[in-house]
Amino acid sequence: MAFSQDNLVQLSDTFSIITGVTNIGVISDGISDSAQPRHIYLIDSGGDGDTGKKILRLLSELYGNNFVLQGIINTHSHADHAGGNAWLQTATHCEIWASQGEKAIIENPQLESALVWGACPFPEIRSKFFEAKPSSVTRIIAGGEKIELRDSTMEIISLPGHYIDMIGILHTDKQTGKSAVHLGDGAFGRETIAKYWIAFLHDVEGFKASLEKINAIHADYFVPSHGAIFTAPEALTEINSIAVREVETTILRCLKEKLTPEELLAKVADINSIPLGYIQYVLVGSTLRSYLSYLYRNKKIGFTVENNRMYWQAHTD
Ligand SMILES: [Zn+2]
Missing domain, CATH: 1.10.10.10 (Winged helix-like DNA-binding domain superfamily/Winged helix DNA-binding domain)
Structure with a gap:
């Protein structure tokens, strides 16, 4: 099913979320300069090339030809987060930003299935559910880094635990001061916890520490990759801690x-x-x-x- 504007939740003038199986962040930059095409940055790219195609179609619907997909910022390398990278990078030559640890897997996705299996993986777990198509990371970003765009700022927050070197992105609109943090899989939505109960974790200690870190973030909105958006972190972190x-x-x-x-x-x-x-x-x-x-x-x-x-x-x- 195509993404429609109904899938879009606007959190500030420069930040919205395409809601779906995986919530995708859309940062819109350069909106104050109508003479130039706006620059779009995505947070994650969905599960496969087809999702990538749907994202691009929705952006065209919203902005016509007046936009450039500047980059994809991956929270981590899991296939449901980086699966649209390859298609979008081939179609638009966009940049891909990721942390050092996740870059290794985004570029060599066979590591993904090798890691969960702990050995050379069998064919069934080399499917698109486990492995995204490889794409090239063009910029390494790290926790604590602040990135200045024209209309907004981004702060990279290191949230390891669910996966090796996962990051969250705290986005603040310069004009209004409205902020939203995309948590990747740093905390799972209530529905996801209720459905799976034992959520995939690579490092339990790291995951718990990241939940504490999320509790200390000041933002207007907290966006998990899977599940509903909340205005307070505890609404997400408490159920994750209990599980x-x-x-x-x-x-x-x-x-x-x-x-x-x-x-x-x-x-x-x-x-x-x-x-x-x-x-x-x-x-x-x-x-x-x-x-x-x-x-x-x-x-x-x-x-x-x-x-x-x-x-x-x-x-x-
Ligand atoms: Zn994940």
Whole structure:
């Protein structure tokens, strides 16, 4: 289905969101200078080339020929965020901005599936759901960096945890002072948490620290990549914290007996009534192994290798 203006939520004169499976930020710059085409920057590009095409069609509908797609700013390299990059870059020669860590994967997307599988991936997990088409990152951006546009400013906020080197973008309209922060997958929308409960995480400790960081951001709007927009951070971060704590508790309870990661995955999925297909098996499995590393680092659990199996078990108090 094409994007229409109904998908567009205007948060300030220079910033709007194309709402969809993945919320995409649209920064419009140079609106005060009608003699020049406005410069558009996107935050993320959707899941595939088809989405890229739809974004470009919507921009044409809005601005006619009077715009240039200047760049895409990727919050991170996941395929539902960087999947439209390749098509848009080929069609418009736009720039692509990303953090150092995410650049490596945007340019070499096979790393994405290799990372969740922990080995050379099998063909089914090399689909567009896991791997975006490769595109070229033209500028590295890092947390703390401030970027001055004509009509607005952007501050890059480092939000690692969900993924290696994820960033959020705090956008402020110069004229009105209205601000909105695009959080990427730094916090998931309530609907997403309710649907999946065990959200994909690479580093639990980093994710928790990023939630704290989000709580301290002052902005008029908080935009998760998946879910509704809120005007206060707690509306998003609280449910994410609860979900993480609950997964931790479930794992610790399961690990009262020693289990292999495979056995733990089956048990946790059963408890949460998650029917695992191969996609969930890979994603939830990878996430639970990240929880094991986190709980081990925090001295809550230990491991042994016995009879050619790796067992994990909670420490008894
Ligand atoms: Zn993601």
